[in-house]
Amino acid sequence: MTKKELQDCHQRIKKYIHRTPVLTSTLLNNISGAQIFFKCENFQRMGAFKMRGAASAISKLSDIQKSHGVVTHSSGNFAQALSLAAKSLDVKAYIVMPSTAPQVKKDAVKGYGGEIIECPPTLQDREQTAFKIQTEKKATFLHPSNDLDVILGQGTAAIELLEEHPYLEYIFTPVGGGGLVAGTALAAHFYGTDCTVIGGEPFEVDDAYRSLKSGKIETNSTTNTIADGLKTQLGDINFPIIKNYVDEIIRVEEDEIISAMQLIWERMKIIIEPSCAVPFAALLKEKQRFENTKIGIILSGGNVDLKNLPF
Structure with a gap:
């Protein structure tokens, strides 16, 4: 993978996508102890980074x-x-x-x-x-996550985030099929300055966490999580990228996901889906480690079933 491939991809898709806003919240900065920049892919066309x-x-x-x-x-x-x-x-x-x-x-x-x-x-x-x-x-x-051109496309969200905030120390994303975290990791590698990528994953579907530990693709026996977008499996194309460029994956409980989702709804006045709250929940879970750092979080989407909210 090269920086030019990412650049070419970004140029190629610009006319078909929105350049989504980056939002901050003083209150959420105070709660987390970090300076957070939320890349709002919930405002993307069709409501998600995909x-x-x-x-x-x-x-x-x-x-x-x-x-x-x-x-x-x-x-x-x-x-x-x-x-x-x-x-x-x-x-x-x-x-x-x-x-x-x-x-x-x-x-x-x-x-x-x-x-x-x-x-x-x-x-x-x-x-x-x-x-x-x-x-x-x-x-x-076309596979939703295990396709090189799909992965490059997903990485463009982090490119835009780093163009606006070039000195981010960390970028957090959710981990499901692995396309977003792999693309983000490539973008951070080529566009960031010592920028570490961290994935957030529910304990209930922690195949990516276990895969990074074992060095091979693991599977889930159950998928009992509110984060319905993260029930998918890593693939043989994105996993090598994740192994090379993703620093770690932090696992979160279901109540931590719900709490993080509620905080963003209440404090930022924006709609995000449960999967989207997972990286913010991961940051809050280990916030002492990330105190006084600059962090980007990819808010992956806002396609939520309003008749089936967890709060």
């Missing part, structure tokens, strides 16, 4: 690939991101979603122009259905 990776991956396709469309399997933010990015680039998007996916998410995908193909709610069914569409339609499969 728009960046989706736009990056589609824009790299050849004209022939674009003419056949793209396919992914996702019930979350990547389903919406790929639908909207594909629409922006005039490409057909096929979205494989489990039959159990919330109607609000299906409606969002349809609203962004994606064609939904439902399947039973198992990973095997999702993969088989996506492969069938790949074969029948000659569509290009």
Whole structure:
């Protein structure tokens, strides 16, 4: 990976994404003891950072690939991101979603122009259905997190953050499938000045924490967390980047996630989803270590089910 690849990616997707604001809160600085700069990807198009990776991956396709469309399997933010990015680039998007996916998410995908193909709610069914569409339609499969162009796209949020605040000592991100933390780590390496990347992860789905310890990709036997965007698995493309460039992962309890989410809603007056609160919860959990430092936090998204709030 090179700095030029990140730069080229950022240039390529600028017209398809928002440059999201960086917000601060005196009160949250006082509570944490650190100076925090929140990169607000909850204000990104379709409400999450995944728009960046989706736009990056589609824009790299050849004209022939674009003419056949793209396919992914996702019930979350990547389903919406790929639908909207594909629409922006005039490409057909096929979205494989489990039959159990919330109607609000299906409606969002349809609203962004994606064609939904439902399947039973198992990973095997999702993969088989996506492969069938790949074969029948000659569509290009794009993985939500384990794809180099997706990873580079996700890294552009940290590039923008570091352009505004070049001397951050740490950047915290949530860790789910690993695309955001890997992209952020590359951006910090090439654009930061001694900037350390730290992941936040729920104890209930701590596969990335265990993977860093063991040196190989671990799996979760249960996924009982409120942070529904972090229930996915690291991949063989992003894990080597994470091993090389991510310093550590801090695990947090469910009540710590809820408390951090509530603090941001109440004090910053912005809507973030539970997954988004995880890195802030990780900072608060070990705040003595980070006293008087400059910290960036990627607020990953704001697509929250308002009928199902944890507080």
